[in-house]
Amino acid sequence: MKSIPVSTTINGDPVEFLCTPDEPLLDVLRNRLGLTGAKEGCGTGDCGACSVTVNGRLVCSCLVLGVEVEGAQIETIEGMAHGETLHPLQRHFIEKAALQCGVCTPGILVAAKSLLEKNASPTDEEVRYWLAGNLCRCTGYDKIIEAVQSAAAEMRGEV
Amino acid sequence: MALDDQKRAFKYVGTTPNRPDGVDKVTGKAQYGADITAPGMLMGAVLRSPHPHARIVSIDTSAAEAMPGVRAVVTGKDFPAVEDQGFADIGETCMARDKVLYDGHPVAAIAATTPAIAKAAIRAIKVEYAPLPHVTDVDEAMLPDAPVVLEGRALEHVPAGMSQNVTNTCEFGHGDLEAGFTKADLILERSFKVGAAHQGYIEPNACMASYAADGRADLYCCTQGHFFVRAVCSALMGMEASQLRVTASEIGGGFGGKTTVFVEPVALMLSKKSGRPVKLVMTRDEVFKATGPTVHASVDCKIGMTKDGRITAGDMTLRYSGGAWPSGTIEMGAQAGFAAYDMPAVRTLGWTALTNRPKEISYRAPGAPQAVYAVESLIDEMCQQLGLDPVETRLKNAARKGTLSSYGVTFDDIGMVATLEAAKAHPHWSAPLGPNQGRGIAAGFWFNFGGNTCVSLNINADGTASVTEGNPDIGGSRASISLMAAEELGIPYDNIRTIVADTASLGYNDNTDGSRVTFAVGLATIKAARAAIKVMCDRAAAMWGIDAEAVEWIDGAAVPAGPNAGKFPPMSLAEIAAMSFQTGGPIAGHHEVNVDGAGVSFGVHICDVEVDPETGHTLVTRYTVAQDAGKAVHPTYVEGQMQGGAVQGIGWALNEEYIYGRDGRLQNAGFLDYRIPVASDLPKIDTVILEIPNPGHPYGVRGVGETPIVPPLAAVTNAVSRAIGKRMYQVPMSPPRIMTTIKGK
Numbered sequence: 013m014k015s016i017p018v019s020t021t022i023n024g025d026p027v028e029f030l031c032t033p034d035e036p037l038l039d040v041l042r043n044r045l046g047l048t049g050a051k052e053g054c055g056t057g058d059c060g061a062c063s064v065t066v067n068g069r070l071v072c073s074c075l076v077l078g079v080e081v082e083g084a085q086i087e088t089i090e091g092m093a094h095g096e097t098l099h100p101l102q103r104h105f106i107e108k109a110a111l112q113c114g115v116c117t118p119g120i121l122v123a124a125k126s127l128l129e130k131n132a133s134p135t136d137e138e139v140r141y142w143l144a145g146n147l148c149r150c151t152g153y154d155k156i157i158e159a160v161q162s163a164a165a166e167m168r169g170e171v
Numbered sequence: 172m173a174l175d176d177q178k179r180a181f182k183y184v185g186t187t188p189n190r191p192d193g194v195d196k197v198t199g200k201a202q203y204g205a206d207i208t209a210p211g212m213l214m215g216a217v218l219r220s221p222h223p224h225a226r227i228v229s230i231d232t233s234a235a236e237a238m239p240g241v242r243a244v245v246t247g248k249d250f251p252a253v254e255d256q257g258f259a260d261i262g263e264t265c266m267a268r269d270k271v272l273y274d275g276h277p278v279a280a281i282a283a284t285t286p287a288i289a290k291a292a293i294r295a296i297k298v299e300y301a302p303l304p305h306v307t308d309v310d311e312a313m314l315p316d317a318p319v320v321l322e323g324r325a326l327e328h329v330p331a332g333m334s335q336n337v338t339n340t341c342e343f344g345h346g347d348l349e350a351g352f353t354k355a356d357l358i359l360e361r362s363f364k365v366g367a368a369h370q371g372y373i374e375p376n377a378c379m380a381s382y383a384a385d386g387r388a389d390l391y392c393c394t395q396g397h398f399f400v401r402a403v404c405s406a407l408m409g410m411e412a413s414q415l416r417v418t419a420s421e422i423g424g425g426f427g428g429k430t431t432v433f434v435e436p437v438a439l440m441l442s443k444k445s446g447r448p449v450k451l452v453m454t455r456d457e458v459f460k461a462t463g464p465t466v467h468a469s470v471d472c473k474i475g476m477t478k479d480g481r482i483t484a485g486d487m488t489l490r491y492s493g494g495a496w497p498s499g500t501i502e503m504g505a506q507a508g509f510a511a512y513d514m515p516a517v518r519t520l521g522w523t524a525l526t527n528r529p530k531e532i533s534y535r536a537p538g539a540p541q542a543v544y545a546v547e548s549l550i551d552e553m554c555q556q557l558g559l560d561p562v563e564t565r566l567k568n569a570a571r572k573g574t575l576s577s578y579g580v581t582f583d584d585i586g587m588v589a590t591l592e593a594a595k596a597h598p599h600w601s602a603p604l605g606p607n608q609g610r611g612i613a614a615g616f617w618f619n620f621g622g623n624t625c626v627s628l629n630i631n632a633d634g635t636a637s638v639t640e641g642n643p644d645i646g647g648s649r650a651s652i653s654l655m656a657a658e659e660l661g662i663p664y665d666n667i668r669t670i671v672a673d674t675a676s677l678g679y680n681d682n683t684d685g686s687r688v689t690f691a692v693g694l695a696t697i698k699a700a701r702a703a704i705k706v707m708c709d710r711a712a713a714m715w716g717i718d719a720e721a722v723e724w725i726d727g728a729a730v731p732a733g734p735n736a737g738k739f740p741p742m743s744l745a746e747i748a749a750m751s752f753q754t755g756g757p758i759a760g761h762h763e764v765n766v767d768g769a770g771v772s773f774g775v776h777i778c779d780v781e782v783d784p785e786t787g788h789t790l791v792t793r794y795t796v797a798q799d800a801g802k803a804v805h806p807t808y809v810e811g812q813m814q815g816g817a818v819q820g821i822g823w824a825l826n827e828e829y830i831y832g833r834d835g836r837l838q839n840a841g842f843l844d845y846r847i848p849v850a851s852d853l854p855k856i857d858t859v860i861l862e863i864p865n866p867g868h869p870y871g872v873r874g875v876g877e878t879p880i881v882p883p884l885a886a887v888t889n890a891v892s893r894a895i896g897k898r899m900y901q902v903p904m905s906p907p908r909i910m911t912t913i914k915g916k
Contacts (some may be wrong), residue, residue: 053455053456056841066248103197114192114201115372115374119197149372151818154814155811
């Protein structure tokens with residue numbers, strides 16, 4: 013299958029790549045661009061480990077084709093911290109022990125950031141439903157919900 | 172007896188610092204199995220059987236081999252015969268030889284320059300099968316006329332005349348059963364079924380192998396035990412262990428499922444044949460079809476009880492199947508079933524039978540949830556019939572120090588009574604319930620393991636320390652190991668760096684399993700630190716010109732012991748380290764041990780549910796876990812283990828099971844149809860950590876990871892049964908099963 017050139021912006025950087033028309037964005041990120049922070053847990057959009065945003069919309073990158081992101085703005089876990097400064101979500105995830113194995117963590121952080129951009133003061137139930145598309149097998153989700161809420165409080169200037 | 176030097180006051184242990192690998196894991200930098208690459212690397216793919224049971228007549232790989240970009244093809248014929256039966260069985264799970272034994276059994280593999288070419292080449296392989304009759308249910312597999320999965324694999328003590336699928340039997344217990352049942356006011360006997368649950372780790376099995384022309388190889392993989400990976404892969408490849416170096420990547424969950432190999436030997440053989448590095452990553456569909464779930468089980472349980480709630484006798488028959496090869500998990504189930512109770516008369520009889528399913532591999536407290544589920548469900552039903560309080564009844568029968576356990580050991584200090592008392596005192600236990608709601612309680616038990624462990628601790632010249640251990644960090648163990656090193660050395664947690672070394676850098680370490688790492692690696696780290704402290708005391712003594720015995724280690728410094736040792740100010744670790752090149756060279760401590768004394772662990776769970784009588788859907792509305800941790804080294808991660816284990820058990824109780832069609836094929840090989848709990852399914856999981864010190868550890872630590880998956884099957888069952896007013900005898904309790912029970916007589 014002949015490859016197609018795609019121009020896009022990833023974490024603020026201009027990026028050009030070649031990919032085949034049937035190649036998922038996740039494979040492009042991981043195999044062609046070396047951005048392995050997004051993980052493949054299922055390849056069918058059930059686990060959310062590959063979550064990224066495309067033009068501000070939260071997606072499973074395994075369900076988006078590389079050729080679909082021509083001209084788009086993509087944000088991945090690699091763009092969440094600024095230099096040595098972690099995003100409050102990243103810091104609270106570490107402080108609250110919201111990760112055990114950590115493989116679902118990049119996807120959950122991207123999804124949680126996307127939630128807080130839309131809703132700065134979610135209820136616990138809203139966090140649980142927003143993150144229902146991100147599977148975590150280690151934590152039972154409790155500490156993830158706590159970490160999202162404490163990061164949200166800090167981002168609202170309450171702490 | 173408690174260790175003489177057991178420590179009870181702590182400075183660092185019991186605090187909750189950030190984990191050292193945290194930043195890498197929240198920024199996407201941490202490298203998991205599928206993230207490892209090498210120059211010139213090929214991509215692998217595996218062809219799998221669509222049949223549950225068939226003879227392989229022929230495999231024609233010629234068309235695939237002729238495709239441009241295909242660099243190697245591997246089938247079962249490429250692997251040498253292996254004498255060790257255990258390794259040979261694992262080898263056959265990685266690549267079939269003469270027969271395929273389950274839907275998804277590997278029959279051939281390809282390495283090609285791109286994933287697309289590898290997949291196309293897989294489709295070009297022609298396999299001729301002669302299908303055979305199959306069996307996927309343990310009760311059917313034990314029938315004398317059942318299709319035979321493998322011949323001649325029964326152990327010698329299995330009685331003659333049974334199906335050849337029956338490979339093992341075991342029996343545990345003590346006391347006079349008949350006399351015990353005679354004393355009972357109520358005897359109940361019930362049958363239970365437990366579906367096979369998958370570990371459900373989010374990271375599919377993955378590896379990257381590089382086999383060089385000189386016969387040396389490197390293997391990177393996500394595993395719970397890279398030393399075991401080296402042992403089995405070197406045996407299957409016919410190479411010496413020293414020539415294979417295995418490096419554990421970060422691991423995206425395992426729960427027992429990554430204590431064996433599925434793709435690693437195949438990647439090594441593809442690399443050997445192609446002369447190039449090969450990456451092999453399973454798809455989720457492959458993970459479900461061809462990696463081990465746990466056993467599925469059929470259980471008959473009989474208990475006798477007096478009307479005031481004293482258990483007089485218990486008798487249980489367990490039938491487990493671990494898929495197409497013999498499995499030892501029945502032994503653990505049969506020992507664990509009645510372990511929480513002081514039983515005057517008890518027997519557990521276990522059977523294992525082969526079925527056309529993938530080879531079972533450990534899942535968190537392997538074998539225990541199935542057996543304990545039956546016991547805890549039946550006790551609850553008897554409490555209902557006799558009008559007894561389920562906590563008081565359990566307290567009346569609880570195992571304590573000195574109790575002869577159902578599996579033969581006499582317990583030392585244990586936490587069964589304390590966890591029951593904690594549950595009774597928790598506000599959850601007495602909170603009101605609404606309509607269609609029910610509350611269940613259940614206890615659970617796990618042995619905990621020790622095992623082979625090897626740790627090196629190096630004192631750096633700047634006054635910091637490095638701990639080199641050999642167990643993959645699956646849930647924060649670098650933090651707990653660092654805490655114990657900090658405690659013993661008396662230097663801050665942030666001055667310790669703990670790394671997981673490859674197989675060439677350290678002696679053999681058993682797998683990260685059995686809830687053993689914080690206990691056993693912690694113990695070895697403490698002893699390694701003590702060895703380094705001995706060296707540092709000797710160096711200080713030499714500098715002071717006094718006897719080495721006249722120096723002791725207090726709060727991170729050498730100090731003269733007693734008034735006769737001389738008057739010297741304390742010499743800190745940093746000062747001794749800074750002088751080390753002048754006083755005899757680098758300072759290190761080591762400890763190598765096969766650890767015993769892991770200390771058993773008990774937990775009690777309380778579960779509230781609301782069942783929709785129209786649909787049979789169950790919502791868990793409140794959940795509380797009380798468990799004995801011995802000493803919680805990093806309490807937040809201890810809570811995390813208790814919460815995570817409980818939620819896995821909730822998923823098993825309500826949703827999770829392998830569903831095979833009559834065609835013997837797996838019908839739900841994906842996260843959409845094999846549904847693990849999501850955040851919106853669950854309430855907060857409350858936790859109570861109890862600390863009854865384990866006499867076998869310098870700080871009193873017990874393993875905590877596995878016990879929490881044991882009580883939920885019964886805790887949820889008891890809650891659902893009380894909510895609907897009828898007893899449930901099968902897990903998972905899917906809505907159709909609940910509706911059948913509600914509507915049934």
